Amino acid sequence: MVKQKNCYRTDVYRKQHREYNRRRRARLGSSATSEYDKRRRMANPEQCHARSALRHAINAGDIEKPKQCSKCKRKEAVQGHHPDYSKPFDVVWLCPLCHTEEHIKLKSAVA
Numbered sequence: 001m002v003k004q005k006n007c008y009r010t011d012v013y014r015k016q017h018r019e020y021n022r023r024r025r026a027r028l029g030s031s032a033t034s035e036y037d038k039r040r041r042m043a044n045p046e047q048c049h050a051r052s053a054l055r056h057a058i059n060a061g062d063i064e065k066p067k068q069c070s071k072c073k074r075k076e077a078v079q080g081h082h083p084d085y086s087k088p089f090d091v092v093w094l095c096p097l098c099h100t101e102e103h104i105k106l107k108s109a110v111a
C-alpha cells in the first residue's frame with residue numbers, strides 16, 4: 001500500500017513537472033531548450049560511466065591503482081585518465097599535474 005502511494009505521488013509530481021517545463025519552454029522560446037540540451041550533452045554521460053566503472057573495479061580489487069605517475073614517475077595521488085571513454089578499464093595513471101597537461105593537450109588537438 002505504501003509503495004502504491006509513493007508511486008502515485010511520483011506520478012503526480014512528474015505530471016506537474018512536465019507541465020511546468022512545457023510552460024517554461026513556451027515562455028522562453030525554443031532557443032532556451034536547445035541551449036540546455038547542448039550543455040547536457042557536453043556533460044558527457046560516457047565519461048561519467050567510465051569513471052564510476054573504474055571506481056567499482058578498484059574497490060572490487062579487479063584493477064590495481066599504482067602509486068606513481070606513469071609519465072613522470074612522481075609518487076603522487078594518481079588519477080585514472082581515460083584516453084577512450086568507451087573503454088572504462090583502459091586507463092592511464094597520471095599524477096594531477098600530468099593529468100591536467102594531458103587534457104590541455106587533448107583540448108588543443110580537437111580545436
Ligand SMILES: [Zn+2]
Nearest residue numbers: 069072095098
Ligand atoms: Zn606525472
Ligand SMILES: [Zn+2]
Nearest residue numbers: 080081082099
Ligand atoms: Zn583524464
